[in-house]
Amino acid sequence: MRISRDGLGRRIEYVSSRARNAGANLILHGNIFGEVARHPADFSNFVARQGGRQNSGFPDAWRIDPQIPFGAPARVGVVIHCFYPELLGELYDHLANIPVEFDVVVTNASGEAIPAPEGLANMKNFACFEVDNHGRDIFPLVQLVNAEVLNPYELILKVHTKRSAWREEHTDFNESGDAWKDQFLSDLLGTPERVADILDAFAADHALGLITATGNVVGKKYWGGDQRIVEQLMRRIEMAIEPDALRFAAGSMYWVRGFVLQGLRAFNLVADDFDEEAGQVDGTTAHAIERIIGIVAEEAGLVLAEAGELPAMRKRLGGEGGGQRFAMSAPRTERATIIPFYLPQFHPSEQNDQWWGTGFTEWSNVTGAVPAYRGHYQPKIPTELGFYDLRIDEVRQRQTDLAREHAIAGFMYYYYWFAGQRLLNLPIEKLHASDVDMPYCLMWANENWTRRWDGHEADILIGQDYDTVPAEDFIDDVMDFLADERYIRVDGKPLLAVYRPGQMDNFPEVVVTWRERARAAGVGEIMVLAVAVARDFDSIVGDAFELGLDGTLEFPPHNLPWVAGPASRVGMDHRWRGNFMSYQATAEASIQNARQLERGHYPGAMVAFDNTARRQWKPDVWYGSNPYTFHRWVKELVDAVSDRSQAERIVFINAWNEWAESAILEPTTRYGRSFLLAIRSVVMS
Structure with missing residues (x-):
């Protein structure tokens, strides 16, 4: 059998890779085969049974x-x-x-x-x-x-x-x-x-x-x-x-x-x-x-x-x-208002069909991920809600029921509007037209769509354009939502957030116009928050209140330290070229920040962040996410706003359903409902 030059090169690389792995195993574990189980509960046994249909752990x-x-x-x-x-x-x-x-x-x-x-x-x-x-x-x-x-x-x-x-x-x-x-x-x-x-x-x-x-x-x-x-x-x-x-x-x-x-x-x-x-x-x-x-x-x-x-x-x-508060008939008051971010990209759209192939949805990314280190939970697989389609009202009803059961007040939908053109608008429009009692509010996700899924300036699929249609007109596009009885209000004001306000050179003037048009339309006063992102993500420059805003909201991991995680101890795949950070360190930094937040600035926690599903070998991964650390993070943020009025005790969560970034409150095969139960425990304790 003849071997081509390319084939020989591949075989040499394969043998070299095995040799490198064997050498690393010898140094770390004392043998060339890697970790050898010494007890039934050893991690190597756990890793070996990952993939495929899993044992449920009960009869x-x-x-x-x-x-x-x-x-x-x-x-x-x-x-x-x-x-x-x-x-x-x-x-x-x-x-x-x-x-x-x-x-x-x-x-x-x-x-x-x-x-x-x-x-x-x-x-x-x-x-x-x-x-x-x-x-x-x-x-x-x-x-x-x-x-x-x-x-x-x-x-x-x-x-x-x-x-x-x-x-x-x-x-x-x-x-x-x-x-x-x-x-x-x-x-x-x-x-x-x-x-x-x-x-x-x-x-x-x-x-x-x-x-x-x-x-x-x-x-x-x-x-x-x-x-x-x-x-x-x-x-x-x-x-x-x-x-x-x-x-x-x-x-x-x-x-x-x-x-x-x-x-x-x-x-x-x-x-x-x-x-x-x-x-x-x-x-x-x-x-x-x-x-x-x-x-x-x-x-x-x-x-x-x-x-x-x-x-x-x-x-x-x-x-x-x-x-007696634990009696079944005892009235309860939530300690805070919990609002997770909500991604609507779980249905086919004309644009995604064109850019990524017919039938593309977020699930196309999610199911294609493979583990990048030992025990890495990829791909993420849903349980109770399945691989849902947001064209179906029943899905939103089940999401609403699940959220309400776990003390979640409502969702902040990402809203995509590009110079007068709505994208991924079907879910929010169907919600608006339905009788599903899902409280919601909007975040204008005014970033570029790129092939790298990073919102930057390279490989743009569709970009923001504030010259063709001015940003002032955005408020007219969402006015019907703001007037919805289900829309989330704070002290009677509809809550509206802007992801990258610094993209607009005249953002303070834009907000003034929004307020004028909302009053004229009968919506009344509105509450406008800027998302607290980094300067290179077009954050506001200066004091939010002096710029005419009502405050800011946190969106982890934005504006938090990127502290290296234990990459050398997790058995990283040799193809890895990404960033590997510590979830624990990020949570600690957020907790410290929250203790110093002034009124009008709202803290946020993240379930996890791992965009392997979008960038496979070059992802950003926060190692260490688990329901217990998440519980502590949310608990500390709720404690930090506990001295505010009931209406202002708001904590944001990244996210309800960011499946391709692993920021998921919805039940999964590995975690079940445990992140949802963490929220309920904090809010109802």
């Missing part, structure tokens, strides 16, 4: 189980794992001390039939799931998380039929397993007054994440054989750990913010991740997850506490009776 039979979902779930959920059924009655008896409505979900590994508790006036719903004795009480809990059984709950009490006979063989512990169990029941459920104190504490302190029995928040002394497993598991959510900072709730019984457990969906845990049962007291995936729950709670900006701290908390916070 498929649960999908059609008539027990779930509950028709009217409570705000408080009780999760009980039963291995010793003879101890279940004692647990049930203590549940009578919960003073608000609650649901009970039992995972049963006992092999015996488990009855529902009787005589509990506040129990509203009950379900029992048969599970294997695998992963102790932790994998059954994870299965409930993966199946979204726990999604409705703001607070969760997690308990199990505990014996812990092994404690009697360890001199480090002063009490037997039975005494330990009794302490948990006493501290967490001992009396109605005790439970009321716990609920009051959660109601009064937005930062309280978990309460366990006195003496059971422990630290680095209790790593045991679990540190390496924890490190491997945390790589799944792109987080490193600080071993000396470990704090977690020993014993795995506690009251906890629902999101702390709901976010475990992001770990994509399955049965194969958990060790075979052999009586282990340490060094298993179950023990590692026990520690991870403490780590991620703190990463989410929440604190761990013990029951013994309740008197001091009551003295510091007050809030007696506040726990």
Whole structure:
């Protein structure tokens, strides 16, 4: 067989690439083959099973189980794992001390039939799931998380039929397993007054994440054989750990913010991740997850506490009776108005057919991405909403329902207007003409469209032209939207944002004209915000208020530091030529900025940023996005605007559906609803 010169060159490059990879593996891992799994939960095993149809992490039979979902779930959920059924009655008896409505979900590994508790006036719903004795009480809990059984709950009490006979063989512990169990029941459920104190504490302190029995928040002394497993598991959510900072709730019984457990969906845990049962007291995936729950709670900006701290908390916070806010009938007020950005490029258009090929939509980019480093989540795949088409009103209704369920006030649509020509206008026009109750507002995305998807001056497909049709006329084009009853208003003023105001030399005069025409059209006063972008993205120059604006809004990652991420540790593909940044560092910078923002300037967080789907080997990627860090970011921004009037407590999110940039609140195969649940947790806490 003859080999051409080009073919020989390709083979040489292939062999050279394998040799380089082998050398790097030898240096990093001590062998030429790369990471070798030493434990079922190792990251290499996780990476190996990516691609294709994924294991859901719970029994498929649960999908059609008539027990779930509950028709009217409570705000408080009780999760009980039963291995010793003879101890279940004692647990049930203590549940009578919960003073608000609650649901009970039992995972049963006992092999015996488990009855529902009787005589509990506040129990509203009950379900029992048969599970294997695998992963102790932790994998059954994870299965409930993966199946979204726990999604409705703001607070969760997690308990199990505990014996812990092994404690009697360890001199480090002063009490037997039975005494330990009794302490948990006493501290967490001992009396109605005790439970009321716990609920009051959660109601009064937005930062309280978990309460366990006195003496059971422990630290680095209790790593045991679990540190390496924890490190491997945390790589799944792109987080490193600080071993000396470990704090977690020993014993795995506690009251906890629902999101702390709901976010475990992001770990994509399955049965194969958990060790075979052999009586282990340490060094298993179950023990590692026990520690991870403490780590991620703190990463989410929440604190761990013990029951013994309740008197001091009551003295510091007050809030007696506040726990009644967890009753099903208690009225609620959102802590802030959350507005994500909304991309309308999920339908065919004449222009995209011409520029990119017939039938092109944003999904064409999204599905073509491939991973650029080990564990890289590409392509992004939707779950609940599917690969939708925004020509269909039903899609907008489902998006509206999903947003409302997670305390999102409405969407800020990107609006594309080029010298009098609308692009990607079909979704907003169909919304305007429909009865879908989706609150919305507009951002004039006045940037050039380019083949590089960067808004710059090269490879322009269609550009902004303020000479042919003046920017003043833009307001006439959107006036009908501003007058819509569903349009988002702040103190009665329709909210309108401009992405690149500096492109217009006379932008202050443009805004004056907009205001005059809005008043003349009967819309009244309008609220105009400039997006806080960098100077090379045509930001405003000078003080927003002096320029006649009502303020600015943040649009991360614009105007935030680009701090390098750990590119050398992620196994980057040799074709990579992009930028690799730290999500954690960007979040920290945004949080610091938000604490200094003056009124009229509105903070923003981003779910993620990774435009691999548009630029494959030359993307900008922020490594480290995960639901817990995102929760902390949003929480800090909400805290930063908490001293403003209710109407001005606005936080923007990048984004609802920027699928090709990975800024996605909509449910995905890897994260489920966990980013949405983070928002709900912050806003409704």
